[in-house]
Amino acid sequence: MIRRSRRSVSTGHALISPADWRRPGVRWGLGGAQVLLLVGLVVIGLGPLLWLAKSAITPTLDTLSHPMALFPHGAAWNNLREAWTNVHVGRYFWNTVALAIGSWLSQIVIATTAGFALSVLRPKYAAVINALLLTTLFVPAVVLLVPLYIEIVHPPFIHHSFIDSYWAIWLPAGASAFNVVVVKRFFDNLPREIFEAARIDGAGPFRLFVAVVLPMSRPILGVVSVFAVLASWKDFLWPLLVLTNPDRQPLSVRLPNIQSQTELGVFLAALLIASLVPIIGFLVFQRSFLRGTGLGGALKG
Amino acid sequence: MAAIEFQGVSKIYPDGTRAVDSLDLTINEGEFMVLVGPSGCGKTTALRMVAGLEEISEGALLIGGHVVNDVSSKERDIAMVFQNYALYPHMTVAANLGFGLKLRKLSRDEVRSRVQRAAATLGLEPYLHRKPGALSGGQRQRVAMGRAIVREPRAYLMDEPLSNLDAKLRVQVRAEIQKIQRTLGVTTIYVTHDQTEAMTMGDRIAVMSDGALQQVDTPEQVYRRPANRFVAGFIGSPAMNIVNARLTRVNGNLIVRFGEHSLEIDDEVLAERPALLAYEGKSVILGVRPEDLEDVAFAPGGSNERTIVTVCTLRETLGSEVLVHFPLAEPAQDATDAGELIEPLGDASSIFVARVHPETKVREGESLRLAVDTRRLHFFEPESGLAIYGDDDAAASRNGRERVQLQPASGLGS
Ligand SMILES: Nc1ncnc2c1ncn2[C@@H]1O[C@H](COP(=O)(O)OP(=O)(O)OP(=O)(O)O)[C@@H](O)[C@H]1O
Ligand SMILES: [Mg+2]
Numbered sequence: 001m002i003r004r005s006r007r008s009v010s011t012g013h014a015l016i017s018p019a020d021w022r023r024p025g026v027r028w029g030l031g032g033a034q035v036l037l038l039v040g041l042v043v044i045g046l047g048p049l050l051w052l053a054k055s056a057i058t059p060t061l062d063t064l065s066h067p068m069a070l071f072p073h074g075a076a077w078n079n080l081r082e083a084w085t086n087v088h089v090g091r092y093f094w095n096t097v098a099l100a101i102g103s104w105l106s107q108i109v110i111a112t113t114a115g116f117a118l119s120v121l122r123p124k125y126a127a128v129i130n131a132l133l134l135t136t137l138f139v140p141a142v143v144l145l146v147p148l149y150i151e152i153v154h155p156p157f158i159h160h161s162f163i164d165s166y167w168a169i170w171l172p173a174g175a176s177a178f179n180v181v182v183v184k185r186f187f188d189n190l191p192r193e194i195f196e197a198a199r200i201d202g203a204g205p206f207r208l209f210v211a212v213v214l215p216m217s218r219p220i221l222g223v224v225s226v227f228a229v230l231a232s233w234k235d236f237l238w239p240l241l242v243l244t245n246p247d248r249q250p251l252s253v254r255l256p257n258i259q260s261q262t263e264l265g266v267f268l269a270a271l272l273i274a275s276l277v278p279i280i281g282f283l284v285f286q287r288s289f290l291r292g293t294g295l296g297g298a299l300k301g
Numbered sequence: 302m303a304a305i306e307f308q309g310v311s312k313i314y315p316d317g318t319r320a321v322d323s324l325d326l327t328i329n330e331g332e333f334m335v336l337v338g339p340s341g342c343g344k345t346t347a348l349r350m351v352a353g354l355e356e357i358s359e360g361a362l363l364i365g366g367h368v369v370n371d372v373s374s375k376e377r378d379i380a381m382v383f384q385n386y387a388l389y390p391h392m393t394v395a396a397n398l399g400f401g402l403k404l405r406k407l408s409r410d411e412v413r414s415r416v417q418r419a420a421a422t423l424g425l426e427p428y429l430h431r432k433p434g435a436l437s438g439g440q441r442q443r444v445a446m447g448r449a450i451v452r453e454p455r456a457y458l459m460d461e462p463l464s465n466l467d468a469k470l471r472v473q474v475r476a477e478i479q480k481i482q483r484t485l486g487v488t489t490i491y492v493t494h495d496q497t498e499a500m501t502m503g504d505r506i507a508v509m510s511d512g513a514l515q516q517v518d519t520p521e522q523v524y525r526r527p528a529n530r531f532v533a534g535f536i537g538s539p540a541m542n543i544v545n546a547r548l549t550r551v552n553g554n555l556i557v558r559f560g561e562h563s564l565e566i567d568d569e570v571l572a573e574r575p576a577l578l579a580y581e582g583k584s585v586i587l588g589v590r591p592e593d594l595e596d597v598a599f600a601p602g603g604s605n606e607r608t609i610v611t612v613c614t615l616r617e618t619l620g621s622e623v624l625v626h627f628p629l630a631e632p633a634q635d636a637t638d639a640g641e642l643i644e645p646l647g648d649a650s651s652i653f654v655a656r657v658h659p660e661t662k663v664r665e666g667e668s669l670r671l672a673v674d675t676r677r678l679h680f681f682e683p684e685s686g687l688a689i690y691g692d693d694d695a696a697a698s699r700n701g702r703e704r705v706q707l708q709p710a711s712g713l714g715s
Binding site: 161191193194196197198199200201202203204211212215216218 | 375380389392452619
């Protein structure tokens with residue numbers, strides 16, 4: 001975002017031209033306003049996070065007695081270690097990661113293959129499936145909770161309950177009509193001629209999917225991935241229902257549970273650990289999904 | 302390398318559009334066939350049917366003697382250059398060129414050397430590691446060409462592959478395509494709008510209009526003996542002048558009257574077009590190519606019977622030649638004549654174009670005497686638009702295997 005605004009100023013397409021910027025009135029007035037706005041945004045956006053980070057490494061007593069003071073008696077890095085090992089946040093953390101990766105994988109695989117079938121291969125009955133998919137979008141998730149639960153307890157054909165197994169999370173995660181619709185929309189807008197060129201070049205459906213369609217779909221894969229991981233990371237209700245064994249539960253389910261039995265400083269450290277991954281993930285991957293569609297040069301005009 | 306044969310092939314799109322109408326056409330093994338026609342006449346559709354990208358609604362398509370209606374694109378083993386390139390945006394130029402080879406399980410060295418060779422031919426070596434997004438339109442077009450020539454397919458299908466190149470590059474790549482095609486001897490169907498490309502590149506030209514084939518023949522024959530009014534008006538630039546006319550006999554000589562002009566018809570013309578005699582006293586459509594009109598100052602020995610006197614309204618100096626525009630005055634005065642006209646062709650406003658000697662002195666608004674090469678006049682049947690040659694209309698196209706579509710051409714521009 002910052003890059004974009006800087007570029008637009010420098011190319012002169014901004015509301016305020018570079019020449020205007022050289023006038024002192026504009027420079028100080030507008031410049032000052034910009035700085036204030038930026039500081040305000042940083043405080044609102046980053047403040048709570050930094051506050052959490054600070055509290056996580058402050059001894060509990062200090063946090064309680066001088067909540068506003070900055071490390072009056074030094075930092076307590078110990079909180080983090082304690083949270084990770086004694087409170088088993090480490091284990092819950094890895095549980096969460098396993099759930100997120102599995103959910104992500106199942107969502108990506110199903111969304112892309114279904115989107116590919118409906119958009120590129122287009123069998124005769126694709127229109128019907130598409131309509132059915134869209135209708136499921138109108139059903140609120142809460143309504144599905146009970147039927148889904150019954151399905152997981154008594155899955156068809158398998159005769160083995162999925163309760164306490166991660167499959168209970170992974171499989172329903174994949175069944176997302178929303179993802180399929182989003183991905184299909186994106187595939188619909190890819191130029192057909194490229195697929196045709198690949199077919200003439202000798203690519204079968206599988207090759208077409210792996211070597212042409214997927215690489216051209218990085219932006220939408222990024223979007224779906226971020227949604228998938230975030231949703232899985234913060235999901236509370238469904239894991240609480242289907243994972244009864246505390247050792248297999250994710251952070252989102254365990255944290256409220258351990259709050260009452262844990263010292264405040266250690267609990268805040270646990271919260272920090274829980275929130276770090278989504279933040280770091282966003283920072284690392286933001287470029288790949290905020291970027292344009294990356295189709296430059298495929299077609300003329 | 303294989304012959305491609307359309308046998309009564311039609312394409313009807315789901316919305317009912319008949320984009321190609323019972324096409325009968327054979328492209329011989331190793332032949333360079335140019336497909337021309339106005340925009341929307343079904344050229345791309347025909348090509349896509351050969352490529353296996355479009356289902357064939359009626360008829361049979363043969364490649365190498367086998368019906369391929371139900372054979373997949375992959376197994377047809379043809380290469381196609383798309384009208385809008387269709388490059389793989391996420392691959393480098395080298396990967397774009399090598400993709401088809403890799404899929405056909407060639408060894409890595411073989412792929413690399415073939416890509417190198419194609420890139421060298423098309424001047425793409427400096428860009429091998431760039432992605433299509435970082436190339437100019439002309440460079441992209443060359444990559445699209447390269448993707449076809451790296452493979453050694455049974456046929457090339459090219460859909461206006463040079464439309465985006467500048468004049469110089471176009472000449473260069475045009476020559477390159479011809480050279481490649483000759484050396485490899487690959488059967489080629491080449492779609493173009495460009496008259497020069499059509500005339501210079503093709504072994505034969507197939508002219509299409511509204512989904513129907515109008516004529517197939519060598520470039521010279523299509524130009525010299527167009528099968529109908531449509532082909533006559535479409536091939537050649539500037540286009541042939543076309544006007545309603547009437548044949549009469551004066552003092553024993555056959556005369557063609559159009560507008561306020563009249564020209565004598567030589568015995569030579571009659572020898573070539575014996576059927577013309579039957580039109581005495583009737584309406585015909587007269588066609589005169591701009592280059593068969595010449596400023597009398599540069600055409601000595603022309604008699605009055607072969608000259609028209611008119612006024613120049615526009616002079617276009619092109620360097621090597623001058624184009625002179627002049628109107629035809631009111632058509633034949635008697636009302637009965639006008640009543641017989643099928644289509645309003647030669648009305649008062651219709652403008653003729655002559656291509657005359659570059660040193661001509663004629664200026665706009667001045668009177669102009671033009672000598673007409675009456676041996677090269679073209680005559681068409683007013684109703685069907687078919688050219689009038691001998692009794693045997695099939696002679697219009699000397700090609701025995703190709704059937705000339707005997708139907709009136711519509712939407713003529715003159
Ligand atoms: N998918 C389609 N559905 C319906 N009609 C179509 C479809 N594709 C093409 N057409 C129609 O078929 C006709 C032939 O189209 P085609 O693309 O073959 O023309 P073309 O000769 O290649 O024209 P151009 O020189 O402009 O490329 C046109 O009238 C077009 O509108
Ligand atoms: Mg076309």
